[in-house]
Amino acid sequence: MSEPPVTNAFDAPGQWYRASLHTHTTESDGAWSPQAVLDWHQANAYQAVALTDHDRITRVLPAPSAVEPGVVALPGVEISLGRSRQGSPVHLVVVGLSAPLAERPHSARETLDWVWENGAFGYLAHPYWSGLSNEELAALGSVRALEIFNTSANWENRKGEACAHWDDLLGRGQQAWGLATDDSHWRNPDHGGSWVMVKAKQLTAAAVVDALRRGLFFSTNHPTIESVRWEGKLLWIRSSPVEAIYWIGAGSLGWSRHAPPGSQLSEAEFQVKGKPAWIRIEVCDEMGRRAWSNPIYAGG
Numbered sequence: 001m002s003e004p005p006v007t008n009a010f011d012a013p014g015q016w017y018r019a020s021l022h023t024h025t026t027e028s029d030g031a032w033s034p035q036a037v038l039d040w041h042q043a044n045a046y047q048a049v050a051l052t053d054h055d056r057i058t059r060v061l062p063a064p065s066a067v068e069p070g071v072v073a074l075p076g077v078e079i080s081l082g083r084s085r086q087g088s089p090v091h092l093v094v095v096g097l098s099a100p101l102a103e104r105p106h107s108a109r110e111t112l113d114w115v116w117e118n119g120a121f122g123y124l125a126h127p128y129w130s131g132l133s134n135e136e137l138a139a140l141g142s143v144r145a146l147e148i149f150n151t152s153a154n155w156e157n158r159k160g161e162a163c164a165h166w167d168d169l170l171g172r173g174q175q176a177w178g179l180a181t182d183d184s185h186w187r188n189p190d191h192g193g194s195w196v197m198v199k200a201k202q203l204t205a206a207a208v209v210d211a212l213r214r215g216l217f218f219s220t221n222h223p224t225i226e227s228v229r230w231e232g233k234l235l236w237i238r239s240s241p242v243e244a245i246y247w248i249g250a251g252s253l254g255w256s257r258h259a260p261p262g263s264q265l266s267e268a269e270f271q272v273k274g275k276p277a278w279i280r281i282e283v284c285d286e287m288g289r290r291a292w293s294n295p296i297y298a299g300g
């Protein structure tokens with residue numbers, strides 16, 4: 001299996017595109033039709049949308065990868081992988097799959113490998129909501145990406161956030177990207193809360209999937225991370241105006257800058273000691289909305 005190279009999205013060439021990577025339609029348990037879902041995203045300044053119905057690939061007319069004015073529809077699906085030890089459904093969201101779903105292997109572990117070997121982008125959905133332990137998550141093998149914020153699960157039972165699961169995987173030495181999604185079903189206020197900004201060379205389904213596979217994106221509830229840059233041991237971060245900027249590493253490693261009460265900050269620099277295996281950036285605005293970078297590896 002070829003390993004996509006590890007790159008800092010903020011240094012990579014290309015344009016930022018706003019992508020919604022987890023949403024349902026009337027083709028599974030969503031309340032809106034595929035076209036209505038696409039229309040909403042188009043009207044709300046998204047550039048890429050994956051319709052991810054349960055265990056089926058929803059086709060939209062005229063074709064799944066057709067470019068509507070301003071929005072690319074990516075072929076997507078949410079695959080059921082059985083249940084966690086706590087008894088809740090375990091789901092894998094796949095974007096850009098070209099192989100027929102009927103060919104997928106039986107086990108969860110083999111399915112993850114199959115997705116990546118077929119050139120698609122696969123991420124584990126809502127690990128906290130699924131009741132997955134860190135050990136179960138690690139045992140799945142190729143979890144190269146996972147949802148670290150899910151608007152729908154957060155609305156439902158406050159189990160949308162999974163940064164502790166993410167950091168546990170990273171702490172085990174596993175490379176894993178983190179995604180924020182809505183998982184919208186269109187009955188509750190579960191849309192427009194979380195998305196991914198992808199740095200792709202162009203706005204086509206193939207280029208967006210390729211960028212996702214390489215981790216060239218950051219996730220957000222609204223704030224923007226504009227730049228993450230190393231200058232020797234100095235780490236520079238620039239963002240939209242926020243209350244706090246954090247760098248986060250393994251275990252208790254990490255640091256933060258906080259704006260004085262009543263003010264905001266939009267840049268921070270950190271003198272990073274030692275050589276952490278990975279660092280990720282998180283920012284938080286005055287409404288508690290956050291943005292998360294993918295892990296940035298030493299020298300990258």
Ligand SMILES: [Zn+2]
Nearest residue numbers: 078091125126
């Ligand atoms: Zn799900």
Ligand SMILES: [Zn+2]
Nearest residue numbers: 022024078183
């Ligand atoms: Zn879902």
